[in-house]
Amino acid sequence: MTQVYFIGAGPGDPELVTVKGRRLIGEADLVLYAGSLVPPEVVACARQGAQVVNSAPMSLEETHALIAETVRQGGMVARVHTGDPALYGAVREQAELLDGENISWEIVPGVTAGFAAAAASRRSFTVPEVTQTLIFSRLEGRTPVPEREHLRELARSRSSMCVYLSAGDPQGVQQALLEGGMPAETLVVEAFRVGWPDQKIVETTLDRLAATARENGFTRQTVFLVLPGQGEHDMGTARSLLYDESFRHMYRK
The missing domain is CATH 3.40.1010.10 (Tetrapyrrole methylase, N-terminal domain)
Incomplete structure (x- = not known):
């Protein structure tokens, strides 16, 4: 028991x-x-x-x-x-x-803030033919991060990312992702106290991540969703095959 x-x-x-x-x-x-x-x-x-x-x-x-x-x-x-x-x-x-x-x-198990933030912003972490990978990570702070897991290194994959516990240094987040080759125009969702009555969701671009956080006073309890290929001019015509009438599987002959 x-x-x-x-x-x-x-x-x-x-x-x-x-x-x-x-x-x-x-x-x-x-x-x-x-x-x-x-x-x-x-x-x-x-x-x-x-x-x-x-x-x-x-x-x-x-x-x-x-x-x-x-x-x-x-x-x-x-x-x-x-x-x-x-x-x-x-x-x-x-x-x-x-x-x-x-x-x-x-x-x-429970709902983590990153998924709640994606729902609140009506965004997806995966996009067909753009990215099928999601990385959860954070900046180093009092808790160290292995060098191989530095945001700069993780950004090189151009995967979607959910950055936790880093709102105290938004400039550091922005710099690390840019140094890793993430495009400046990459869509970023900043979710403050997601799920609470004073929740605030703001969309910006990577090159304005730090400025947007400062403008809104996001210094804690904020997650950053980094969403490659989902900016205003990025979305292509790729769609999931799941509901394509030509896609055959065990339930659709």
Whole structure:
């Protein structure tokens, strides 16, 4: 029987939590949520009498102690993370402590901000005959990035990119992508606090990425979608074969 669930809360909109995630939050004895990025409305479905705790000011050791105590008392824990726990979710170190005490755990996926931003901007990361690859990455900061994964190197692929945790240095993002050969006119979507009531989505070009971020005050909680081939003058006539009447597959003879 699972004792701890790491639940992806999505980007902020309470309606973007999965059905399974919402059910488990409602069943948990302890709901421990990252309040710096997860709004209280996401965990408002907790049952009456459940302990609901904002983990933002807590250390790893403090959160683990609270989880372990709940499990020792026979309770179930919903550990609620922003977005999807698999992407910059810091689950690994928490799970290692749980494994050390033979506490069973499971991950429930969520909607990551990049996908929510693409939906809000009505854009796609893949375009037939343009790009079929999506790269998630970030600028180096207090957390280092291997040199082979520097944005400059990744940009050389001309693939679509979703850049997280880098709004504090938009000039660095812009410079790295340009140095990697990404065209200056490449479409960039800047998504601020996507899924929250004050969400703001702005489209610009790569050569104005930093200026646009400054003009809008995007210094945190912003993801940059870099979308080659989707600018105003880029879109060609290529279409997916899936619905082409001449494309045959097992369901269309």
